[in-house]
Amino acid sequence: MSDSLSGGLATESEILAAAEAWRQAGRGVALATVTETWGSAPRPVGSHLVIDGEGNFLGSVSGGCVEGAVVTEAIDVIASGVPKLLEFGVADETAWRVGLSCGGRIAVHVVPVT
Amino acid sequence: MDLALLSALNRHRAAREAVALVTDLESGAARLVTPESLAADPAAELLAEAFRTGKSTKAVAGDRTFFIDVHVPPVRLIVIGAVHISQALAEMARLVELDCTLIDPREAFATPERFPNVRLIAEWPDVALSPLRPDRYTAFVALTHDPKIDDPALTLALRAECFYIGALGSRKTHARRLERLAAAGFTEGDLARIRAPIGLDLGAVSPAEIAVSILAEIIGTQRQRRRS
Helix, strand or coil, X not given: CCCCCHHHHCCHHHHXXXXXXXXXXXXXXXXXXXXXXXXXXXXCCCCEEEXXXXXXXXXXXXXCCCHHHHHHHHHHHHHXXXXXXXXXXXXXXXXXXXXXXXXCEEEEEEEEXX | CCHHHHHHHHHHXXXXXXXXXXXXXXXXXXXXXXXXXXXXXXXXXXXXXXHHHCCCEEEEECCEEEEEEEECCCCEEEEECCCHHHHHHHHHHHHCCCEXXXXXXXXXXXXXXXXXXXXXXXXXXXXXXXXXXCCCCEEEEECCCCHHHHHHHHHHHHHCCCCEEEECCCHHHXXXXXXXXXXXXXXXXXXXXXXXXXXXXXXXXCHXXXXXXXXHHHHHHHHHHHHC
């Protein structure tokens, strides 16, 4: 975990530049994007999180609530090369582990950078 | 997503060019679309809307679901006139994350002592403005009252289609300004885009209060565009 707190403060440009630079350096990279939100969600649609194969990440999709779970899924995506569409929210049975305390729901699309 | 596509996205962003990354949510297939190339795209209408509002969104076209990740340049503020109002305006602009540049050819006005932490250009607007490439994502404010300085700047701002154009001056001053710009070839429709008297009508008196009214008008214009 490189920066679970300060990562949320990275600018969009820094996140996307990191995705490019990490991949160019030969690291496995996935890009996660908030594609939908319902109710009160901590980060708006279009927010990005970049993850490498070792679980380093930059950016934010939920201000810290579900980043851990997204990183775990992203490592899978990097290994398999297959995109994933994830949903998080209090209605989800996983809420006790990685739910959004604000009561909102978010969808996050994770794609490998190849 | 292909690395080449990501590199191209970053190049567009660095050049302050609007661009959308369209990703199929099932297959992960992705493409880049610009306002110039969108007419040929199957999702042209949805993309035009996304560029207009600056909002990324999930969308359905035919039997495919995709995500439009729209990137519009960060909003800039260009101020003509290193005057008292600009001192307050530049400080407040920083708080609302507007990237501010000040231009004034009068070197006695445009000093770093009066404007710490601001990008300051002591040049005539017709020299200083073009390299800055004002665009639809730029707010433009003319505050000198001096036609020699304000008029050429307003001319460039109107041509660049800045989303906000404001000019300081009384109704009388502005009426004369409109006559000059009309004589220079601008239509009534063009000239109606200039906000004058500048700023929301708060009854502002002090330079800092006038700066608040200008900034509020800029924010209102920016957010309404996104809301509508």
